[in-house]
Amino acid sequence: MQLECVEHETAANPRHAVIWLHGLGADGNDFVPILPQLVRPEWPALRFVFPHAPVRPISLNGGLPMRAWYDIAGFDLAQRQDEAGIRASIDEVERLIAREVERGVPVANIVLTGFSQGGAIALAAGLRHDRALAAIVALSTYLPIAEVTAGERSTANAATPIFMGHGAFDPVVPQYLGERSRDQLRGWGYRVDWRSYPMAHQVCPQEIADLAEFLTMHLGTMSGLS
Secondary structure (H helix, E strand, O other), rough: OOOOOEEEEEOOOOEEEEEOEEEEEEEOOOHHHHHHHOOOOOOOOOOEEEEEEOEOOOOHOOOOEOOOOOOOOOOOOOOOOHHHHHHHHHHHHHHHHHHHHOOOOOOHHHEEEEEEEEHHHHHHHHHHHHOOOEEEEEEEOOOOHHHHHHHHHHHHHHHOOEEEEEEOOOOOOOHHHHHHHHHHHHHHOOOEEEEEEEOOOOOOHHHHHHHHHHHHHHHHHHHHOO
């Protein structure tokens, strides 16, 4: 069953898409308000897809249910990871990508984006996808189940550019987790554009501007495939 999504098209008949995954406890509406700051007039027609994560019990929240891409057992995000939940969400992303292809968007024109938990799934799904994506954007996050990713990543996305932005004062996903994931990805040969900002667990205007510049570069590449 397809996840419910909030969608926004910048112009009619888009052949480019950005699939954007929200963080723990938020929903698909979370990043819609930044689009006026992010979208550039020279970009091709884009469909932004903001899916709502399933509602599930969260151990860190005393078992109370909230929207989440996977369970969080404790404050140490690198330990006791919910591999089954992560894999289920990777499958959800695969279905979202397939739906965009059905609607006329080539895989090479899809940017997979996420914040916090959503960014973790964007990385996990993007590295495993069997066809080349336009780019992967991972904000305030880390690479989950990294120990098994080395053997599961697809060569199709070995050259896919990755943008990672993180807050230097992030109390939720400490920046060192993002740095460790950045170093792991670079060690595997990925092109990671890393940015650090003087902020907490959030986005800031400079990050949005940097992301717009990154997307401009790769949307320009994609526009030739329309």
